[in-house]
Amino acid sequence: MSEVRKMQQRIGLAPGGKTGDVLAQEIIQRFPQGVTVTKATLNRFYAQVDKGMLLKLANFMKEHQDFEHVTSVGGVDWLAEKKMQVVYHITSYANKVTAELVVDLPRDKPEVDSITPLWGGANWHERETWDMFGIVFIGHPKLERLLNPDGTEVFPFRKDFVSGRRV
């Protein structure tokens, strides 16, 4: 489907809505340091965020850009590059735009602010990311084992954990 037709349809559906590149521009102006927008299209934008700026950016997106819904929060373990990543996907119903935010963390001390106080939908996603990777979300109400049995001592999705026949 052509981009023009997409835009016409979207403007018809969300009359007051802003497109992805407009929202990305607003973010670039508001956060000149700490946030790098890598790509912006009509209904998506992708950004690399420093871990200190994440909570401020999330607040801005929630209060001023109508991002109401957290689609996903997931972790990635880059063993060779000695880093871990948390990938956020946040959707705006009003603008019909989905944003992808990537935060890099050092692998020996993976900690980042939790966005659960802003969006309750991120609660179990962050808890599961901790359960599987060991990434600590500062400010999360309940960082306990969710999917693995209570008392598991390893973080199973890390690349140095080899899952073989365990049970």
Add this chain to the structure above:
Amino acid sequence: MDLRLAPNAIGMTSVEFMAWSTDLMEQLAKYTGIKKAVDKLTAPIWSWAIRNATVPLHFGIACCALEMAAASGPRFDAERLGMIYRSSPRQTEVLLVNGWVTAKLRPDLRRLYEQMAEPRWVVAMGECAISGGPWYDSHNTVQGVDTMMPVDVYIPGCPPRPEAMIDGFMKLHIKITKEMKGTFLDE
């Protein structure tokens, strides 16, 4: 069988008396051939009754549970063959394991098995219950339910069709008939 203790019966405690008299009756029945006759007479009746009421536990784990539910739907209708689901393990005879067993579920499943009263059978439905299935290298699944409890019938498939599940229960019927336990349920 110690008939010499008979005069002392009045002096025994209730536990001792129970043990002595039960032992006496069993030995009597065995050596006079009454046990064999009663067993031979009642075994076909008991096994007919038991196999037409193989009541499974209302326990659905994963994908195979949907085929189990379809088997009790109108097209396949497993209930006419005695497979009526009951929720309490005490009232059931068959533990139908239909899905993969994880480390978190393992103690609960074992407990359910132990809560079931004799006679009881375990049917492993689907590849995950037989041997771990597609999750052979998972950190959290049990590679086959027969590592935890003795299994009587294996129904292969991923998932097995409802007809295959009913066929598995027919094989369980054959097994019950062959076992043919009579009134004296030991042996």
Add this chain to the structure above:
Amino acid sequence: MAEMWLNMGPQHPMTHGLWNLRVKVDGETITEAEPVIGYLHRGWEKLTENRKFAQIIPMADRLCYGASMSWSHLYCLTMENLLEVEVPERAKYIRTIVLEAQRIGSHLMWLAALGTDLGSYTVFLYPVRERELFLDLMQNLCGARMTYNYPRIGGVRNDVPANFERDFTRVLNHFEKRLPDYEALCDQSTVFRMRMEDIGYLSAEQAKNLGVTGPNLRGSGVDYDVRRDDPYEVYDQVDWKVCVEKTCDAYARYRVKMDEMRESCNIIRQCIKKMPKGAIRVKAPRTAPRGKTAWAHVEDPRGEGFMYVIGNGDDQPYRLKVRSPIFVTVSAAPAMLVGYKVADVPAIMGSVDMCLGETDR
């Protein structure tokens, strides 16, 4: 009055799938709720890191087995975004038809389970009977009843069989005649309405913030459907409407799903008429560069399904993240349960349409 924690599950006739709902009750009223999941966790995302791309399609089927093609299709969409493959038109139409048939089948299974929860065996038998017809259609198409292994990266596995249109039209005609009967069975039953109305209230603001999606969100009055607002396959080329209800209770969620079944029949009919001839699959590249990422989201029968993949340089993924709609809706369950009675729990959780395979992965 002393309060106590009750365990509803993991072995409980109400739970569709294996989970434990711990509720703190004061007499009969629920004051707190805490869902405990993880009884079906197999580490799906980690297992995919050891499989080739094509081997993950049958694994994705077993994520949510109620609507299994929805998940293998989502996986194929994500991989097509990663490998930059353009799917032919005919394959898109076939996929849309099968996806909507899966939606109907999944909603019928939900209705059957809801009937069992509320104690009505008739409402179990009728939808299961209709679902068998749809499973027959799937069996004619791809050979299996439940886990199909039918979509491929680049299209679908095989073309439609002979008499595809005739069979589908027959089943849809039959089903659309019967659907008012099932609605009447529930709507005209005073017991059903009393048990479902004004129960499980979830306001629109709460639903949006807690990440609830799909029919549960539309039952709270929020007008968002991924098929319309971020179209994929051919949903933007057929004429259909999004079903929204305003009353925010369990009855509204039930109504949304019944209306969606009707709309799905509508979509299938249009797709059958419009389906072009042509190829059904293109050859996709086998490897993806290391570090390249892609994602896709769809409107699963239960909400917004989403997958995010990172390539590894060879023919296995480095990381495949799955977002399941019911994972988030279960975490929002306490918001829907607090204040109601224990006997309302099956009605509320039944209206939510749980499938634990995708929650625990």
